[in-house]
Amino acid sequence: MNPTEIVPGVIFITYQSTERKEKATFLEHNTLVLQVSGRFTMETANQRVSMERGEMMLIRKYQLGEITKTPLNGENYQTIIISLKEDLLRQIALEEQIDIGQKYAGPFAIHLPQNDFLHAFFQSIVPYVQQPQEKITTALGMLKVKEAVYLLINTMPELKGFLFDFSEPYKMDLEKFMNNNFSYNIPIEKFARLTGRSLAGFKRDFQKIFGMAPRQWLQERRLKEALYLIEKKHKKPSAIYLDLGFESLSHFSHSFKKKYGIAPTQLKS
Secondary structure, eight states: OOOEEEETTTEEEEEESSOEEEEEEEEOSEEEEEEEESEEEEEOSSOEEEEOTTOEEEEOSSEEEEEEEEOOTTOOEEEEEEEEOHHHHHHHHHHTTOOOOSOOOSOSEEEEOOOHHHHHHHHHHHHHHHOTTSOOOHHHHHHHHHHHHHHHHHHOGGGHHHHSOOOOOOOOOHHHHHHHHTTOOOOHHHHHHHTTOOHHHHHHHHHHHHSSOHHHHHHHHHHHHHHHHHHTSOOOHHHHTTTTTOSOHHHHHHHHHHHHSSOGGGOOO
């Protein structure tokens, strides 16, 4: 299920009784995650992090990865997600005269240590999850988000570099990034943003490096990987099509047959 909004665009709750994987999750803003129950796992091309009941994590903006939501010990999975949007962070930076001169270069996710202040904040949010009929107003919700930011920078001043780095992503190595992340089924515009480029700049650089348009290359690369997985790793088409960014098995089978002249189910492994 999709997250339910508690405060539109800012605070969300995810609640479910069975394990679910979300293959292409894009976090555009710095995000505070509060784990009420179950296990939260996020895996990017370079790192894997997880947390369980009562833990809190801060996740860096511009992240692309797979999130797995797992119920544990007979309890449903519940997570509170707080989006720390840049306009709010800029407002706080002005109020507190925070000036960060260098770009953040640490890990993409930070486990937050348990302390009385953060624990009290966590507990103040939980009732809105467990008693959804008690609606939180937008004004109160924004105060809770500001409270979270102030608690973070007061208890962990080193997080200022994480939170108040307003620079755009580096213009990263496009070839390496795309070969690591081609399987994610996200719009071309998001690939461009993640690599620190405008859409026009992304398409121009892509053509120069790969010799074809992004959508064509993504299709070719995914089908090449599918051929390898079926022939060499003995995978079934039904087990790999979603992981390779195809929206349905029929779409995958049609594209595969068009490319290789044979249905993937007929391929000899």
